Amino acid sequence: MAKIPVQFTLNGAEKAEFFDSGTTLLNALRDKIGDTSPKGGCHQGTCGACSVIIDGELRLSCLTLAETCNGAAITTTSGLSQGGVLHPLQRAFLDAFATQCGFCTPGMIMAAKVLLDHTPDPSRDDVVEALSGNICRCTGYEPIIQAVLTAARSNSQNAA
Amino acid sequence: MALALQTFSTVKDANAALKAAGTRYLGGGTLVVRAANEGDVSVSSLIGSTEPALSAIIVSGDKVRIGASVTMAAIARHPDLVALARAARAVGGPAIRNVATVGGNLFAPAPYGDFTVALLALDAIVSTEGGEKPIETFLAKRESNHAIVTEVGFTLPAEGLRFLKVSRVKPKGVSVLCIAAVLEQAPDGTVSSAHIALGCMADRPMRAKAAEKALLGKKLTSDGIAPALAVASDGTSPVTDPIASAWYRNEVLPVHLGRLLLA
Numbered sequence A: 001m002a003k004i005p006v007q008f009t010l011n012g013a014e015k016a017e018f019f020d021s022g023t024t025l026l027n028a029l030r031d032k033i034g035d036t037s038p039k040g041g042c043h044q045g046t047c048g049a050c051s052v053i054i055d056g057e058l059r060l061s062c063l064t065l066a067e068t069c070n071g072a073a074i075t076t077t078s079g080l081s082q083g084g085v086l087h088p089l090q091r092a093f094l095d096a097f098a099t100q101c102g103f104c105t106p107g108m109i110m111a112a113k114v115l116l117d118h119t120p121d122p123s124r125d126d127v128v129e130a131l132s133g134n135i136c137r138c139t140g141y142e143p144i145i146q147a148v149l150t151a152a153r154s155n156s157q158n159a160a
Numbered sequence B: 001m002a003l004a005l006q007t008f009s010t011v012k013d014a015n016a017a018l019k020a021a022g023t024r025y026l027g028g029g030t031l032v033v034r035a036a037n038e039g040d041v042s043v044s045s046l047i048g049s050t051e052p053a054l055s056a057i058i059v060s061g062d063k064v065r066i067g068a069s070v071t072m073a074a075i076a077r078h079p080d081l082v083a084l085a086r087a088a089r090a091v092g093g094p095a096i097r098n099v100a101t102v103g104g105n106l107f108a109p110a111p112y113g114d115f116t117v118a119l120l121a122l123d124a125i126v127s128t129e130g131g132e133k134p135i136e137t138f139l140a141k142r143e144s145n146h147a148i149v150t151e152v153g154f155t156l157p158a159e160g161l162r163f164l165k166v167s168r169v170k171p172k173g174v175s176v177l178c179i180a181a182v183l184e185q186a187p188d189g190t191v192s193s194a195h196i197a198l199g200c201m202a203d204r205p206m207r208a209k210a211a212e213k214a215l216l217g218k219k220l221t222s223d224g225i226a227p228a229l230a231v232a233s234d235g236t237s238p239v240t241d242p243i244a245s246a247w248y249r250n251e252v253l254p255v256h257l258g259r260l261l262l263a
């Protein structure tokens, strides 16, 4: 089977690996690179648990072929904390009880991060829209929406 | 199952590669890669093309050409394509829209193909290397199309594009049905031209020809549109899926068409 060399940055660190042709980015990250923060919920594009950020855009790693990521900058939830300090979104998810079983959480946080990167002061509707591709079976969504709004507020306070 | 991906810089070379058995063109991959993940072994090789024209949006006056690789997200944020933003935003969630292409949407089976419903109401032209086809003709024979769609072209309607997607989950859900309409009205308010396209009312987007005809010469009032609503389901054969039964789709179509026409 053909092995394809692929190079990208993952949370700022250079990665170079050989993948079987046709490997999804989700399997590449989890099984080869060892970053298990993106979760495989459905492998159909439906649940959003595998969401990652590729070159600033929210993407589903289960529907992305690893070999199409050559030269890309990939961010996953495992790259968010800095020196043991949680990212404001991670902190807000914990404080708002927005994570229960936690399976959806890394995908939710990726979707929320892309939103806040582009829209630092989102409305509730903006948050709902941004998270609309992510499914949570535990929380009932409201705590997640509140966590994202809280993180946005704490970001703007920090910036002020 | 290993999937080989071959990417070509020109559509010509990609079209040549697509002649081999077991190949399929890769757009954004939301349907193709999903099928592979689900165990579809009929495809062993994916073919892509990076030809820049495939990703171009060209607007000159009211004439629009959109390359087949343009994504729903790119259309939704394009300042000159505001008329289409609603239809582009109807497709999937944000991550799907970042990769879902116009070309792939033309091939998406019901309950998908929401954007194509808008293109059908716009009477778009679908281009391949071999030439151009009206979208209605293209859709009727899409299974036998083996050439890469390069772009779609249409004229922005002076009176706007009406678009409605009905789904159970908001804001992102699969269509119960969707409707797009391009109407022209005479100075006295009567309808002088009507293009109405329906999604999920057959295995692919279709025109509501009987309703279009019944609208001509009528005003957009409850009385004026009543004859059109009475024949809205003429010729439909909706899909039955976990979202809705064919019966339900036919029952609610006139209600939603009425709302769109009176909006």
Ligand SMILES: Cc1cc2nc3c(=O)[nH]c(=O)nc-3n(C[C@H](O)[C@H](O)[C@H](O)COP(=O)(O)OP(=O)(O)OC[C@H]3O[C@@H](n4cnc5c(N)ncnc54)[C@H](O)[C@@H]3O)c2cc1C
Residues within 6 Å of the ligand: A044, A045, A046, B024, B025, B026, B027, B028, B029, B030, B031, B032, B033, B034, B068, B069, B090, B091, B092, B093, B096, B099, B100, B101, B102, B103, B104, B105, B106, B107, B108, B111, B112, B113, B114, B115, B147, B148, B149, B150, B173, B174, B175
């Ligand atoms: C979770 C989820 C939600 C979705 N929600 C919606 C929705 O709400 N509405 C909707 O309309 N769709 C929806 N879809 C379906 C799909 O994402 C869209 O229809 C999308 O536009 C398909 O485009 P693509 O580029 O991803 O297609 P691909 O998967 O790349 O291709 C689909 C098919 O089209 C062919 N093809 C693609 N481009 C070309 C071309 N240029 N020339 C010739 N053949 C081509 C491919 O060979 C393949 O057979 C959803 C999908 C998922 C996974």
Ligand code: FES
Residues within 6 Å of the ligand: A039, A040, A041, A042, A043, A044, A045, A046, A047, A048, A049, A050, A051, A060, A061, A062, A063
């Ligand atoms: S695993 Fe990718 S969307 Fe569910």
Ligand code: FES
Residues within 6 Å of the ligand: A098, A099, A100, A101, A102, A103, A104, A105, A135, A136, A137, A138, A139
């Ligand atoms: S916390 Fe369990 S799925 Fe969201």
